[in-house]
Amino acid sequence: MSAPTTPRTNVTEREARQVAEAAREQDWRKPSFAKELFLGRFRLDLIHPHPLPDDESVRRGEEFLAKLRAFCETTIDSSRIEREARIPDEVVAGLKELGALGMKIDPKYGGLGLTQLYYNKALALVGSASPAVGALLSAHQSIGVPQPLKMFGTQEQKDAFLPRCARTDISAFLLTEPDVGSDPARLATTAVPDGDDYVLDGVKLWTTNGVVADLLVVMARVPKSEGHKGGITAFVVEATSEGITVENRNAFMGLRGIENGVTRFHQVRVPAANRIGPEGAGLKIALTTLNTGRLSLPAMCAGAGKWCLKIAREWSAEREQWGKPVALHEAVGSKISFIAATTFALEAVLDLSSQMADEDRNDIRIEAALAKLYGSEMAWKMADELVQIRGGRGYETAESLRARGERGVPAEQILRDLRINRIFEGSTEIMHLLIAREAVDAHLSVAGDLIDPDKSLSDKAKAGANAGVFYAKWLPKLVAGPGQLPMAYGQFKHGIDLSGHLRYVERTARKLARSTFYAMSRWQGRMETKQGFLGRIVDIGAELFAMSAACVRAERLRAQGDHGREAYQLADAFCRQARIRVEELFDRLWTNTDDLDRTVVKAVLAGSYTWLEEGVVDPSGDGPWIADATPGPSARENERRPYGD
Numbered sequence: 302m303s304a305p306t307t308p309r310t311n312v313t314e315r316e317a318r319q320v321a322e323a324a325r326e327q328d329w330r331k332p333s334f335a336k337e338l339f340l341g342r343f344r345l346d347l348i349h350p351h352p353l354p355d356d357e358s359v360r361r362g363e364e365f366l367a368k369l370r371a372f373c374e375t376t377i378d379s380s381r382i383e384r385e386a387r388i389p390d391e392v393v394a395g396l397k398e399l400g401a402l403g404m405k406i407d408p409k410y411g412g413l414g415l416t417q418l419y420y421n422k423a424l425a426l427v428g429s430a431s432p433a434v435g436a437l438l439s440a441h442q443s444i445g446v447p448q449p450l451k452m453f454g455t456q457e458q459k460d461a462f463l464p465r466c467a468r469t470d471i472s473a474f475l476l477t478e479p480d481v482g483s484d485p486a487r488l489a490t491t492a493v494p495d496g497d498d499y500v501l502d503g504v505k506l507w508t509t510n511g512v513v514a515d516l517l518v519v520m521a522r523v524p525k526s527e528g529h530k531g532g533i534t535a536f537v538v539e540a541t542s543e544g545i546t547v548e549n550r551n552a553f554m555g556l557r558g559i560e561n562g563v564t565r566f567h568q569v570r571v572p573a574a575n576r577i578g579p580e581g582a583g584l585k586i587a588l589t590t591l592n593t594g595r596l597s598l599p600a601m602c603a604g605a606g607k608w609c610l611k612i613a614r615e616w617s618a619e620r621e622q623w624g625k626p627v628a629l630h631e632a633v634g635s636k637i638s639f640i641a642a643t644t645f646a647l648e649a650v651l652d653l654s655s656q657m658a659d660e661d662r663n664d665i666r667i668e669a670a671l672a673k674l675y676g677s678e679m680a681w682k683m684a685d686e687l688v689q690i691r692g693g694r695g696y697e698t699a700e701s702l703r704a705r706g707e708r709g710v711p712a713e714q715i716l717r718d719l720r721i722n723r724i725f726e727g728s729t730e731i732m733h734l735l736i737a738r739e740a741v742d743a744h745l746s747v748a749g750d751l752i753d754p755d756k757s758l759s760d761k762a763k764a765g766a767n768a769g770v771f772y773a774k775w776l777p778k779l780v781a782g783p784g785q786l787p788m789a790y791g792q793f794k795h796g797i798d799l800s801g802h803l804r805y806v807e808r809t810a811r812k813l814a815r816s817t818f819y820a821m822s823r824w825q826g827r828m829e830t831k832q833g834f835l836g837r838i839v840d841i842g843a844e845l846f847a848m849s850a851a852c853v854r855a856e857r858l859r860a861q862g863d864h865g866r867e868a869y870q871l872a873d874a875f876c877r878q879a880r881i882r883v884e885e886l887f888d889r890l891w892t893n894t895d896d897l898d899r900t901v902v903k904a905v906l907a908g909s910y911t912w913l914e915e916g917v918v919d920p921s922g923d924g925p926w927i928a929d930a931t932p933g934p935s936a937r938e939n940e941r942r943p944y945g946d
Contacts (some may be wrong), residue, residue, distance in 0.1 A: 329742070334657075334849075335667035339740035339842050341779045341814030343807040345790070347663060348849060351857035352656040354418055362419030365404075369423055372399060373430035380699060382431050382558040383714060392434065393471075393944040401427070403467030405442050406451070410463035417593060418655040424597050425604030425651075432718040433558030435601045437471070440509040443594035444587075444726070445472030446516045446537055453535075453578045453586050462516060462537060470515035471944070473540075475505040475564060476587060479930040485520075485533060485584055489930065490566065492521035492536065494529050499536065499576070501544075501569040504930035512550050512560035513943050514540045519566070520583045532581025536571050540943075544569040546935035550942075555717030560942075563928075565935045591726060592666045593658045596651065598722050599676030603651050605719055606644035606680055609687040612710055613637050616691060627690070636686040642875035643679050645868070646847045649854035650675065667739050668846065674732040675843040677722035684716045730836070737835040740842065741828075743771075744821055772818075779815050784808035795859055797869040799852045802876035806845050809883060813841050816890055833895040837886045844879045844886075851875050 329336065334347040354362070376395050382388055396402060404420045406412025415423070420442070428435030442448065447466045450458055466472055481487045490503025501521055511517070517538040525531030538545070549563040578586050617628030617637060627633045654668045688695035691712050694702065699709035723729050783789040784807030790800040817838055821828055828835075855872035859865030904910060 329664055331662065331664040333664040333667055335671055335842065335846055336664070336739065336742070338806075338810050338845055338849075339667075339813065339817070339838075340743055340775075341811040343782070343784070343803075343810050343849075345803065345849070345853075348653060348657075349853045349856070350860075351653065351853050352660055352662075353857075354416055354656060354659065358416045358419065358659075361413070362415055362422065365400075365413060365415065365419065366422060366426060368399060369401065369426055372396075373427055377427070377430040377434060379431040379711065380703075380709065382433050383711070384700065386552070386557040387560075388431070388434055388437060388558045388944075390944050393437075396434075396438070397468060400468070401438060402441060402469075402471070403447075404438070406447050406463055406467040410459065411467035412447075412463070416655075417596065417658040418652065421596055421600035421651055421655050424600040425607070428601035429604040429608050431558065432601065432605075432715070433556050435604075436556055436559050437510060439597040439601070440474065441466070441472050443597040444474040444518075444590060445510065445514075446518055447472065448590045448594055449518060449535060449577055449586050450537070452589060453582075457574065458537065458577070466516065471510055471513055472516040472518065473508050473510035473514035474518045474587075475508050475511065476520045477505065477507050479504060479506050479563075479928045488520065488522050488533055489932075490519070490521040491932075492523050492534060492571070494523065494526065494573075495570075497573050498570045499523070499573060501536070501538070501566040501571055502932040503566050504548075504932075505564045505566075506928075506930075507551065507561055508547075508564050509559055509561045511564050512547050512562040512940060514560075515943065516540060517564075518577070519571075520587065521566075523580045530580045533583040534580045535577040535583040535586045537575045537577060538569065538571050540941065542569050542571070545941075546937065546939045547941040548935055548937040548939075550940050553721065555714070555720055562940060567932070567934045592669050595669045595673040595726055596655055596658065598726060599647065599651050599654075599672040602676035602680035602719070602722060603644065603647040605715055606640065606647050606683050608715070609683045610637075610640050610644050612712065613640055613687055613690050616710075633690055636690055638874055639878060640683045640686060642871050642878055643683055645854075645871040646851040646875045646879075647676050647679060649850040649872075650847050653850045653853065667736060670727075670732055670736050670739075671839075671843045671846050673726065674729060674736065674839070675847055677719075677725075678729060680719050681716075681723060684712070684719050688712050688716055730832070733836040733839045734832065736839045736842070740839065741817060741821070744818070776818070779811045779818075782807050782811055784811070793852055793856055795856075795869060796866060797873050799855060799869060799872055799876070802848055802873070802880075803852055805876075805880060806848050809841070810845060812887070813838065813845070816887070820890075831895070833893060833898075834890060837890050841883055841886045844883050848876045848879050 332344065332347055334344055337344045337347070372395055377392055378389075382392075400413045401423070403410070403412030404415045404423055405417070406414070408414045424435050424439055427438060445466070446462055450462060454462075462470075476485070476488075478489055481489065490501065490505065492499040492501050499521075501519065503521065505511070505519070508514075508517075517540055519536045519538045520533055521536065523529060523531045523534045544567045546565045546567070547562045548565050551561045551563065553559070553561070577583075614628075614637070617633060618626050620627045622630065628637055650668075650672050654665055654672045657663045657665050657668065691710065694707070694710070695712040698713060699711040703709035727735060784804040786804070789807075790803040793799040793803055820831065820834060820838075824831055851872040855865070855868040858868040
């Protein structure tokens with residue numbers, strides 16, 4: 302007998318796209334370095350001189366980092382968390398005592414009021430001690446209750462919930478459902494108005510912190526009715542509310558200490574006063590929250606890179622092969638160079654984006670998304686290279702290494718722990734599409750009606766006229782620029798010459814914009830289906846952004862007299878490595894197997910290659926691919942376990 306299947310919410314492709322588009326921030330009220338980069342305009346003035354924090358922010362930030370470091374070194378036992386698959390209660394109690402739950406919450410609500418820059422430094426530090434603890438703090442503050450309330454909450458909501466979040470209560474963010482991932486138009490959880498309340502029904506999946514949370518941010522669909530606009534809406538929900546059941550604590554290949562579960566809502570009453578923003582604004586609130594919230598993941602990725610570099614340096618100096626340290630063999634040395642240069646660049650991207658977020662002079666929605674995309678991809682590669690450098694010891698667990706008398710280096714663990722970052726808070730594939738949509742926004746704003754099949758001939762004629770004016774001014778500017786002048790960016794030449802890399806970025810940004818324009822002219826309305834092409838366009842932009850950040854950071858360190866020569870060396874190495882990757886990506890824009898791949902995929906789905914699957918056994922057994930999430934009362938025991946209980 303087959304297991305029941307959850308009824309699916311049928312949504313057309315166009316309807317799904319309309320929901321996603323409506324959730325976007327439509328306007329660009331502030332300049333964006335990355336947006337300009339994708340348009341072929343290298344606005345170095347937006348990031349150089351490198352923005353710096355004020356002295357008081359630095360003092361408070363460094364003071365907290367010192368306390369947090371001492372706590373990490375004395376209280377957090379990463380091997381115990383890995384072994385027991387949970388964070389001990391005393392660790393969470395200590396974090397609360399430190400004020401770590403309220404790092405980004407204003408002091409008037411009991412928080413520490415740290416800047417984004419120092420919040421990210423704290424996450425990098427605690428994430429290096431235990432990625433599971435880093436995930437706990439990040440999910441609580443970056444996407445949990447504090448951030449959306451800070452940006453969209455009423456004063457009454459802030460007064461009621463922020464003091465709790467700052468010191469005692471852990472929060473979680475609940476959006477994903479068993480049959481709904483990156484397509485929120487199909488969200489099935491409902492919030493039906495009933496007097497002064499809403500009644501929630503539905504099932505949420507992968508609720509990081511959900512097993513232990515005291516407060517939840519829940520996204521649910523309000524039905525349209527008289528007096529109710531309806532739409533996806535955000536609510537603050539007490540985790541102890543009647544009708545909430547944590548039905549399962551999920552286990553993963555990495556981050557074994559995170560408290561991630563399946564949560565069922567059955568006739569859960571939530572006061573209307575707990576609604577965040579108006580009805581229908583839930584997705585926009587979620588996306589806006591993530592504009593800076595996404596920086597928490599690259600923060601921990603940069604921290605992971607630092608740790609990988611430390612282990613690679615120490616091990617490769619100690620381990621000898623054929624009469625010399627393995628680091629001096631080119632095959633290993635190139636990996637160490639990649640780790641060192643990329644760690645420098647990741648921290649450059651993170652610090653630059655964080656400081657721009659603090660200053661609020663620039664719109665950083667693309668920068669934050671690029672930082673998340675680039676950081677998660679490159680950190681995974683660095684960890685993979687570390688495992689390779691360590692050889693068999695890289696594949697062996699830290700516990701096994703210690704048991705036989707060697708240093709317990711958790712290289713295989715960091716590889717497992719980092720893997721989720723390519724999926725968390727927008728998978729790499731979704732980030733490619735999200736960033737591509739923002740990158741071509743200027744084109745769609747002037748020419749979008751030309752390729753919209755639902756627009757009338759008069760609308761298309763008007764769009765054609767507007768597009769003609771825009772492109773007549775824009776296209777000629779993509780032909781020449783300062784990247785062709787030998788002396789341009791001369792302020793970045795101090796012993797080692799970084800000016801050539803910035804000239805390359807300027808030239809390549811124009812080439813990138815020309816390639817995008819050509820693709821839009823060629824494919825028009827089919828452009829959004831060319832996901833392979835769009836992904837490569839975004840990856841090129843990510844490399845150019847990282848190169849720019851690395852050079853600007855190197856010059857800042859040089860000007861401050863802080864490891865300036867070494868910073869220039871690392872920036873030079875990174876930019877040379879990045880340029881090779883960029884040229885490969887450009888080659889693959891037009892020389893690839895995308896069309897053939899689509900043909901093969903259709904044949905796979907049609908069952909044409911099932912003969913290729915013969916000769917193996919499938920150990921996964923029976924059962925539905927997607928668990929039943931039909932609304933109703935829970936038939937399972939509540940797995941909720943608050944810390945300290």
